[in-house]
Amino acid sequence: MEKLVLTYEDLLEMLDELLKEESHFNWDNFYSDRERKVPFFINFPDENLVNYFETKHFTAGKVLDIGCGLGRNAIYFAESGCTVDAVDISQQALNWANERAYEKNVHVKFINKNIFELEIAKGAYDIVYDSGCFHYIAPHRRISYIDLVLKALKPGGYFAVTCFIEGSEIGGSSISDLQVYKQRSINGGLGFTEEKLKSIFRDFEEIEIRKMKEVNLTDDIFGVNGLWTALFRKREIY
Numbered sequence: 001m002e003k004l005v006l007t008y009e010d011l012l013e014m015l016d017e018l019l020k021e022e023s024h025f026n027w028d029n030f031y032s033d034r035e036r037k038v039p040f041f042i043n044f045p046d047e048n049l050v051n052y053f054e055t056k057h058f059t060a061g062k063v064l065d066i067g068c069g070l071g072r073n074a075i076y077f078a079e080s081g082c083t084v085d086a087v088d089i090s091q092q093a094l095n096w097a098n099e100r101a102y103e104k105n106v107h108v109k110f111i112n113k114n115i116f117e118l119e120i121a122k123g124a125y126d127i128v129y130d131s132g133c134f135h136y137i138a139p140h141r142r143i144s145y146i147d148l149v150l151k152a153l154k155p156g157g158y159f160a161v162t163c164f165i166e167g168s169e170i171g172g173s174s175i176s177d178l179q180v181y182k183q184r185s186i187n188g189g190l191g192f193t194e195e196k197l198k199s200i201f202r203d204f205e206e207i208e209i210r211k212m213k214e215v216n217l218t219d220d221i222f223g224v225n226g227l228w229t230a231l232f233r234k235r236e237i238y
Contacts, residue, residue, distance in 0.1 A: 012144065015181070016140075019184055019185065027092070029092075031092040031096065040072070040132065044217065044220050046222050047212065047213050048160070049073055049129070058080075061082055062126050063082045063085070063126065064125045064128045066087055066149075067132060068088045069088055069090075069093050071098075077129070078104075078106035078108050086109065087110075087118060088112065089112070094111075098110055115145075116145075120148070123151075127158045128153055129159075129161075130161045131162040134163045135172065135190050136189055149234075153234040157234045159232045160230065162212065162228065163192055163197075165192070166196075169225060170225070174191055194228070197230055205233040205234075208231045209231075211228060
C-alpha cells in the first residue's frame with residue numbers, strides 16, 4: 001500500500017525521501033578517504049569555540065556536539081573538563097574520532113545516529129554545539145532542529161552554531177527554500193545571511209553573530225573564511 005501522509009512526521013519523512021532520491025552523496029564514503037584534502041580534517045578546535053572558553057561564556061559542563069564529524073571540537077570540550085556526547089550519522093567518521101580521542105587520552109561518548117532520532121532528556125545539557133551540521137539541514141527539518149536544541153538545553157544554556165555564509169568561497173548555496181524542493185537539492189549545503197540566522201533562531205537570546213576568523217594552522221586552532229559563528233542562549237523562562 002502506498003504510504004499516506006497522516007502525521008506531521010510522515011510529511012517530514014516524505015520530504016526527506018524526496019531530497020534523498022536526487023542525492024548520491026554518502027558521508028561514510030567521504031570520511032573513508034583519510035588523505036582527502038579537506039580543511040576540517042585537521043584535529044584542531046574552532047577558533048570561536050576556544051574564544052567562548054577564554055571569555056568564560058563556556059565553562060565545564062555537559063555538552064551535546066551535533067554532527068561532530070571527526071571529533072575535533074568534542075575532544076577539545078573533553079580536554080576542557082566537559083562531559084561530552086557527540087553525535088554523527090557517519091560510523092566511518094566516528095571510528096576515526098574514537099582513535100583521536102584515545103590518542104588524546106580523553107573520553108567522549110560518540111553516538112552513531114541521525115540527530116532527529118536521538119532520545120534526549122529535557123534540559124540535559126549546558127551546551128549544544130554544532131560546527132557544520134546546520135547548513136546540511138533541509139528547510140523542512142529546521143523546526144525539528146530548533147525543537148531538539150531547545151529540548152536538550154537547560155534554561156540559560158548555550159547554543160553555538162558554525163555554518164556557511166551565503167555565496168562564500170567554500171560553499172553556501174544562495175537558493176531559496178522553495179528552490180530546494182524544485183531542484184530536489186540543497187546544492188552542497190545552504191548558505192545564510194546574518195538576517196536569516198537572526199530570524200531562524202529568534203526563539204533564543206542572541207549573544208554574538210560574527211564571521212569566523214581566518215587563522216594560521218600553526219596556532220593549533222581551526223579558522224577559515226566563509227563561515228558564520230553564532231552564539232545564543234536559551235532564555236531562562238521559555
